Amino acid sequence: MEERVRNTIISEPSLFIRLFRGFSRFLRRIFASTTTKTDSTKNFLTGVPVLLDQDNDQILQRKRHLAEIVSMGHQAYPNRFDRTHTISRIIEQYHSYAGKKDEADLQRSNVELKVAEGGQVRVAGRIMTRRLMGKAAFAHLSDGLNQLQIYLRKNDVGESGWELYQKLDLGDWIGVTGFLFITKTGELSLHVTGIQFLAKALLPMPDKYHGVHDKELRYRQRYVDLIASSAAQELLPGELTTREVFEKRAQVIREIRRFFDDRGYVEVETPMLSPLATGAAARPFVTHHYALDIDLYARIAPELYLKRLIAGGFEKVYEINRNFRNEGLSYKHNPEFTMLEWYQAYSDYIELMDLTEELIKMLVDKVSGTRQVPYLDQTIDFNNWQRLTMRDAVLKYWPEETTRPTLEGLMDRKRLEEAAAAIDLSCDPKLNDGQMLGEIFERIVEPHLINPTFITEFPTELSPLSKQKHEDPRFVERFELFIANMEIANAFSELNDPVEQRRRFEEQMRLRERGDEEAMIMDEDYIRALSYGMPPTGGEGIGIDRLVMILTNQRSIRDVILFPHMRPESK
RNA sequence: GGGCCGUUAGCUCAGUAGGUAGAGCAUCUGGCUUUUAACCAGAGGGUCGCAGGUUCGAGCCCUGCACGGCUCACCA
Helix, strand or coil: CHHHHHHHHCCCCCHHHHHHHHHHHHHHHHHHHHCCCCCCCCECCCECCCHHHCCCHHHHHHHHHHHHHHHCCCCCCCCCCCCCCCHHHHHHHHHHHCCCCCHHHHHHHHHHHHHHHHHCEEEEEEEEEEEEECCEEEEEEECCCCEEEEEEEHHHHHHHHHHHHHCCCCCCEEEEEEEEEECCCCCEEEEEEEEEEEECCCCCCCCCCCCCCCHHHHHHCHHHHHHHHHHCCCCCCCCCCHHHHHHHHHHHHHHHHHHHHHCCCEECCCCCEECCCCCCCCCCCEEEECCCCEEEEECCCCHHHHHHHHHCCCCEEEEEEEEECCCCCECCECCEEEEEEEEEECCCHHHHHHHHHHHHHHHHHHHHCCCEEEECCEEEECCCCEEEEHHHHHHHHCCCHHHCCCCHHHHCHHHHHHHHHHCCCCCCCCCCHHHHHHHHHHHHCHHHCCCCEEEEEEEHHHCCCECEECCEEEEEEEEEEEECCEEEEEEEEECCCHHHHHHHHHHHHHHHHCCCCCCCCCCHHHHHHHHCCCCCEEEEEEEHHHHHHHHHCCCCHHHCCCCCCCCCCCC
16 A cells, blocks of 8 residues: 555655665575476366366355355256246347337336236346346346346345345356346346356356457357357447357258258268278378278268269269368368268259359358348459359459460460469479469469359369360369359369279379379279269369358358367467 | 467456556445446456566566467468
């Protein structure tokens, strides 16, 4: 206290005091360095120890409260609570009563509400806010998606109920009984007559207004993010809470299933662990099966298994599940990601383009509710779809008139090298022509592809599983769909000629020998399947995470994956 | 892997030229029976990411490390 007063008077300590402080700090350092630091117990399986033993005043207070609640005769962690409604259901059913109104209106509403549901509403949730006023109190209960205000008076809940309420902390779970009413300020609320303790929050809640901003905390402890973002008051208009993002993600997957089920596709599951990592170009995760004593790979794509099913007579199949690629992380790459893949007999890539447009428009309508979807600082127009060949796209977006290559030049080695030089793109000389065109495309075109754009006519070298165009075998019948500068879908008329397929695999193996680690691996059993005959088939994959990013306006793939991969916590 | 930025109370954030670390929420004590980022009066709470260094003295300057973010590269 005295220190504080002095502080306001003496703006700068005297030289003597400064010297003394410096010396005492020096002494402390000496002593500190002689005591060996106890190594905190590291547990690499569970990360850092939970902080429950820390002497944080708030944690101690909460433990004390729990003990007191138990000593009052309540169960610490009761087994169930029977609700008449979820909070969201109450809001949905009765929100129309809310809003500021005059005395007479308010009375009329409250007379009606008092007897609604027989005057006995039972809801449960987490305490998000608390406002105590002597012998009455308000609080908000959350079911994770919505909040309902509750109102308690000592008279109504009795001595024991009131005493219990005093021992509750933000974050605790309770169940309450009561009747609905509208407050003076117009908020739909529950007038509590009975209260039951359901579970304790021993750790303090994040800031009730700002929520959690620390990205690391949000990704590592998603549960905290979910709690905090459902309560945060500072969301921008249209911005979704974390919970809402994942509700929408679930909706996307639900609607995709409905879309394909309704059209007669069969949902199948193919191996996630397989002896060969093939069907895409990527580095796999390896694991080991002890009983069989073989290495297994987490799949990088389900593609070849799904086409085996077409060869086996399924006409339409789809699968939604995880793929694993042992590569770098970025805002659009997570080591495991969710892929939709489907295959349909008697079909080709043109038909798939139409179907894709139909599917994605349906999802946009259901999830976004508008075809003008805001994404970051731009707007994606889902009424404006383009189809461009890869070469036409390069020519279209070529930055400079004088160096623009010709259509045929984009298939000529020398011209390709000139073109790459003109845009300052240094290409590995080991690349083949098709790979070079691909690199140029990425550099020149991708940054422009905001609205949905199908890029067609891929070089054959880039597409070992696609069927060539009859009129020009240098290219295959393939497209990729780009939205918001991201590859969202990849599809082609499936190569079903086993002899040609073997030749393509062999070409890939040669690339591999030349050091291209991502070249595709030969799959003999797949060739055998094709040798029994596969009908003409169209197949496609859609990256669900990226699609959800766009539909929920999220900047990073980590914002649409509940538990994204992070370096383990340490220390 | 390169570059830039960040790491301060449970949470959100300030922090002066290097001179005893601050605010709001949360917590504690008291008051308040329709409040709502409740309010009023008071109080407690920090190894300033970690480890070194420079200095009489470091949250601040230097070096290294850890974790994270953005970005480029690699990579579909």
